[in-house]
Amino acid sequence: MEKLKRNERIAAIMKILGDQPNKIFTLNYFTERFFAAKSTISEDIMVVKQSMEKMRLGKIQTISGAAGGVKYIPFVTEEQNKEILENICCYLSQGERILPGGFLYMADVIYSPQKIHQLGEVFTSQFDYREVDYIITVETKGIPLALMVAKAMNLPLVILRRDSKVTEGSTVSINYVSGSTGKIQKMSLSRRAIKPNSKVIIIDDFMKAGGTAKGMVDMMKEFDTQVEAIGVLIGTKEPQEKLVKDYIPLLILEEVKEKEGFINIYPNPELV
Amino acid sequence: MEKLKRNERIAAIMKILGDQPNKIFTLNYFTERFFAAKSTISEDIMVVKQSMEKMRLGKIQTISGAAGGVKYIPFVTEEQNKEILENICCYLSQGERILPGGFLYMADVIYSPQKIHQLGEVFTSQFDYREVDYIITVETKGIPLALMVAKAMNLPLVILRRDSKVTEGSTVSINYVSGSTGKIQKMSLSRRAIKPNSKVIIIDDFMKAGGTAKGMVDMMKEFDTQVEAIGVLIGTKEPQEKLVKDYIPLLILEEVKEKEGFINIYPNPELV
Numbered sequence: 001m002e003k004l005k006r007n008e009r010i011a012a013i014m015k016i017l018g019d020q021p022n023k024i025f026t027l028n029y030f031t032e033r034f035f036a037a038k039s040t041i042s043e044d045i046m047v048v049k050q051s052m053e054k055m056r057l058g059k060i061q062t063i064s065g066a067a068g069g070v071k072y073i074p075f076v077t078e079e080q081n082k083e084i085l086e087n088i089c090c091y092l093s094q095g096e097r098i099l100p101g102g103f104l105y106m107a108d109v110i111y112s113p114q115k116i117h118q119l120g121e122v123f124t125s126q127f128d129y130r131e132v133d134y135i136i137t138v139e140t141k142g143i144p145l146a147l148m149v150a151k152a153m154n155l156p157l158v159i160l161r162r163d164s165k166v167t168e169g170s171t172v173s174i175n176y177v178s179g180s181t182g183k184i185q186k187m188s189l190s191r192r193a194i195k196p197n198s199k200v201i202i203i204d205d206f207m208k209a210g211g212t213a214k215g216m217v218d219m220m221k222e223f224d225t226q227v228e229a230i231g232v233l234i235g236t237k238e239p240q241e242k243l244v245k246d247y248i249p250l251l252i253l254e255e256v257k258e259k260e261g262f263i264n265i266y267p268n269p270e271l272v
Numbered sequence: 273m274e275k276l277k278r279n280e281r282i283a284a285i286m287k288i289l290g291d292q293p294n295k296i297f298t299l300n301y302f303t304e305r306f307f308a309a310k311s312t313i314s315e316d317i318m319v320v321k322q323s324m325e326k327m328r329l330g331k332i333q334t335i336s337g338a339a340g341g342v343k344y345i346p347f348v349t350e351e352q353n354k355e356i357l358e359n360i361c362c363y364l365s366q367g368e369r370i371l372p373g374g375f376l377y378m379a380d381v382i383y384s385p386q387k388i389h390q391l392g393e394v395f396t397s398q399f400d401y402r403e404v405d406y407i408i409t410v411e412t413k414g415i416p417l418a419l420m421v422a423k424a425m426n427l428p429l430v431i432l433r434r435d436s437k438v439t440e441g442s443t444v445s446i447n448y449v450s451g452s453t454g455k456i457q458k459m460s461l462s463r464r465a466i467k468p469n470s471k472v473i474i475i476d477d478f479m480k481a482g483g484t485a486k487g488m489v490d491m492m493k494e495f496d497t498q499v500e501a502i503g504v505l506i507g508t509k510e511p512q513e514k515l516v517k518d519y520i521p522l523l524i525l526e527e528v529k530e531k532e533g534f535i536n537i538y539p540n541p542e543l544v
Contacts, residue, residue, distance in 0.1 A: 008323035010279050014286040015329050020386060033327075051280035055305075057287050099441045107440070107465060111431060113423035114292060140411045140431065141439070147416045151385035159383060159412065167413070168379070169371045193379060 009034050010044050017048065017060065017072035021124075022154035026069040045070050056080065058121075074121040074152045078272055081125070084118045085250055085267035091115075092234075092251070095261030102256045104263065110205050110233065111144050119250065120148030123203065123231050126248055126271065129153045132228055133198040136160065136216055138187055145233055146203040158200075160219060164188040172222045179209020179243050187215055189223070196224045207232040207249065210242035217244060234265070281306050282316050289320065289332070289344035293396075294426035298341040317342050328352065346393040346424045350544055353397070356390045357522055357539035363387075364506075364523070367533030374528045376535065382477050382505065383416050391522060392420030395475065395503050398520055398543065401425045404500055405470040408432065408488060410459055417505055418475040430472075432491060436460040444494045451481020451515050459487055461495070468496045479504040479521065482514035489516060506537070 004012065013030060030041045049060035052072075059073040076084065088109065097105045109115055135153065137146035138160040150157040163186070164171040173188035194200070202216050213230055220227050235242075235249030250271065255264040276284065285302060302313045321332035324344075331345040348356070360381065369377045381387055407425065409418035410432040422429040435458070436443040445460035466472070474488050485502055492499050507514075507521030522543065527536040 002326050004323060004326055005319075007279060007282055007319045008326060011282050011286040011320045011323035012327045012329060014283040015290050015324070015327075018287050018290050019389070023386070047277075047279045048283045051276060051283035052287070054274050054276055054280060055284045055287075057284060099439065101438055103439045105439065105441050105462070105464060107431070107462060108428065111419075111422075111429040113419060113429060114295070114426070117291070117423065140415070140433065143412070143415045144419045144429065147383075147385060147419055150383075151389065154386070156380065157383040157385060157416065159379070161412065166373055167371065167375050167377065169377050190377070190379060192377060 003035055006040075006044065009036065009041075010047050013041075013044055014048050014051075017070065018058075020154065021058075021072050021074050021152050024063060024067070024069040024071045029069070074124045076118075076121050076125040081122055082267060082272035084122055085272060088115060088119070089251060089265050089267060092265050093263040095263065098256060098258055098261055098263065100258075102258050104253075104256065106205070107141075110141060113144075116145045116148045119145060119233060120152045122250060122271070123149045123248075124152040126231065127201055127229050129155070129201060129228075131199055132201050134158045134194060134200045136200045136202045136220070136227075137204055138162075138212060138216060141206070142204040142233075145205055149201070149203050149231070153201075158189070158193045160187045160189050160216060162187060172219070174215065174219050174222065176215030176218060177211055179211030179214070179239075185212075185215070187219060189219055194220075194223045194225055198223070198225045199228050200225055201228055202230045203232070204230075205233045207235045207242065207247065209239055210244045210247070213247065214243040235268075275307055278312075278316065281308065281313075282319050285313075285316055286320050286323075289342065290330075292426065293330075293344050293346050293424050296335060296339070296341040296343045301341070346396045348390075348393050348397040353394055354539065354544035356394055357544060360387060360391070361523060361537050361539060364537050365535040367535065370528060370530055370533055370535065372530075374530045376525075376528065378477070378506075379413075382413060385416075388417045388420045391417060391505060392424045394522060394543070395421045395520075396424040398503065399425075399473055399501050401427070401473060401500075403471055404473050406430050406466060406472045406497075408472045408474045408492070409476055410434075410484060410488060413478070414476040414505075417477055421473070421475050421503070425473075430461070430465045432459045432461050432488060434459060440465075444491070446487065446491050446494065448487030448490060449483055451483030451486070457484075457487070459491060461491055466492075466495045466497055470495070470497045471500050472497055473500055474502045475504070476502075477505045479507045479514065479519065481511055482516045482519070485519065486515040507540075 058075045062070045135150040168190040170191045171188045230247035234251045237254040253265045330347045334342045407422040440462040442463045443460045502519035506523045509526040525537045
């Protein structure tokens with residue numbers, strides 16, 4: 001392989017770090033990959049670090065010691081939050097999204113890779129995930145968002161199923177009550193999915209009464225696992241008292257007027 | 273904002289391009305963001321391009337003309353395919369994955385953000401997606417992989433549901449026959465999800481007889497939509513005759529010996 005110039009090495013280091021957020025790369029990894037001295041690579045990394053800071057594109061952290069190295073940490077400032085979240089609200093408040101019963105059609109937004117990539121980084125900037133082991137969600141609509149959060153935090157994703165499947169092996173199933181409809185529902189999870197005594201963050205697309213989130217919290221108890229935080233893309237303003245405490249909504253849905261085609265949704269004021 | 277040095281600008285340009293593969297950024301976008309002249313930005317982009325080529329980290333394409341600009345295209349060489357796919361096979365052939373009935377537990381692999389990010393780029397390198405409008409999958413296990421493919425190709429993801437939901441609005445539902453069990457199943461899709469006369473690529477995690485893929489193909493006919501390609505992570509060797517033609521499996525599962533705890537899975541020889 002051809003030896004790279006400093007400029008080119010910097011671009012390649014940025015690409016490698018940016019592709020795998022929160023993964024630690026050793027200096028040796030780079031010295032071997034670029035046939036360059038440690039001191040050279042260290043200087044390159046300083047340039048990348050400066051660049052990310054000046055442009056507010058995230059953080060570069062160097063870790064010293066035997067297990068040391070360097071990693072890229074996504075970070076979104078309050079100002080950037082505001083821009084990202086207002087942009088999403090702009091999409092979600094289009095009147096034609098209103099469905100019979102006052103539901104909102106959101107699939108095009110919550111399945112858009114670019115939009116949820118940004119939302120994943122917003123979540124990443126809200127939580128202390130340094131000791132977290134897994135990102136948890138339940139099928140179906142929250143999966144893309146939860147995956148993007150998991151990618152940004154470099155954590156495995158665990159998906160709770162509505163039914164137990166032959167491809168899950170032995171499972172734990174629980175019943176839970178949907179807070180808004182009062183209907184009894186089921187969720188299940190493979191026994192292998194989570195190591196006991198883990199710490200998790202729960203991510204979902206929508207929370208009204210919080211019944212589904214409460215179900216996920218209950219499921220985590222079955223795995224002797226601690227829920228460190230709960231994040232949802234949209235939380236409804238009413239009911240204000242949810243079945244779970246301490247959750248972070250990125251957006252707050254205050255009102256949907258079906259007849260008038262009016263949707264009042266805005267960024268969580270605590271984040272912007 | 274502080275003005276950046278050339279090295280720092282190169283790192284930032286790489287980060288911005290790499291974060292949104294296949295999205296075209298105009299030169300003006302960069303000149304405004306960096307307070308730099310067009311000629312300066314063009315030189316920076318040349319460095320990034322050289323770096324990606326020399327390190328085989330993908331391609332940088334510059335598009336001239338009024339709608340012109342620059343974009344990053346993920347690209348994985350055959351040699352890199354081999355490494356990525358062999359690594360996945362190594363995980364998937366662990367005997368303890370075998371479940372009753374000869375099924376494989378794969379959730380930890382197919383929900384791993386880092387692993388499927390790489391697999392998404394492998395798919396991206398196999399398909400001509402320049403005229404494709406959507407990536408299609410069906411819930412649940414294929415969603416993370418399909419999302420990563422959609423992100424790499426900069427295309428919206430569409431998820432077919434097993435049941436129609438109130439949050440989907442008016443839907444089209446079809447019945448299809450699972451090729452391996454002969455059971456009749458249902459899938460549904462919101463009428464708003466796909467514009468007529470679109471082109472799509474179907475992505476799923478697993479194909480045995482191809483009944484589910486056939487169901488997705490039939491659903492696309494209901495939307496006057498053309499299926500350009502079908503990609504699955506794992507295709508079983510038997511039955512060799514699937515219900516759909518022209519599908520690309522990344523891995524081939526030849527045999528699972530439940531008693532012996534033996535799994536024979538290998539990269540599709542046509543890709544490595």
